Amino acid sequence: MTSSPRPAPLGPSPSAAIATLREREPRPAAMLIHRLVEGWTPGACATHYGTSPQAFSVLLLRAGLLLARQRGRAPQEPASEDEEAAWARMLTNALERQDARLPVALVPVVEACRELQAMAPQVATELDAAERADRGTPRHQREEWLRRLAMAVLLALTLWLFLSKPG
Numbered sequence: 018m019t020s021s022p023r024p025a026p027l028g029p030s031p032s033a034a035i036a037t038l039r040e041r042e043p044r045p046a047a048m049l050i051h052r053l054v055e056g057w058t059p060g061a062c063a064t065h066y067g068t069s070p071q072a073f074s075v076l077l078l079r080a081g082l083l084l085a086r087q088r089g090r091a092p093q094e095p096a097s098e099d100e101e102a103a104w105a106r107m108l109t110n111a112l113e114r115q116d117a118r119l120p121v122a123l124v125p126v127v128e129a130c131r132e133l134q135a136m137a138p139q140v141a142t143e144l145d146a147a148e149r150a151d152r153g154t155p156r157h158q159r160e161e162w163l164r165r166l167a168m169a170v171l172l173a174l175t176l177w178l179f180l181s182k183p184g
Contacts, residue, residue: 031139034132035147037087038140045080052077052112053134054141059109074105078126081108085129093122 038046051057051065063073078101085092095101104123111117111127112134119127133140151157 031136031143034136034140035143037084038144040087041080041083045076045083048073048077048080049084049130049133050140050144053130054137054144056137071102071105074109075101078105078108081126081130084133085125088129088132090125090129092125 038049048062048066052059052062057065059070059073059077062077063070066073066076068076078095082092082094095104104120104126107117107119107123108127108130111119111123112130
């Protein structure tokens, strides 16, 4: 008995997904990582970012639109704030259920998000490896020392202001 050939993956490799995430602004990339790669619930993400679940859903939709665009798809933008809020709810629902009904314009975004979600374990592993490798670079070490120096200067300035107060 022979097995049927497995279909090729729809999306790029985890390395390409990481490169795509690193090319974006940090906050949308972090939102996608927390929600789709690390598997945080929408409520946990909203709490982490200090927003309501509805507001986080809209931010995730916007990040998903950028992700779909970077992945070579041409997603349509929502026409109004009401449509954007509705799409955000549908995206949240589609990420939880495979059989969710979607408007045609939202399909490229959902596909891009689901592809990232499907590669989550590999992407998480490669992100950890890339972060460990980045920690050892001279650039990272220099940035770390500059952060420490800035904190020391702030503490010294605070102490000086406190001690130089009259009375």
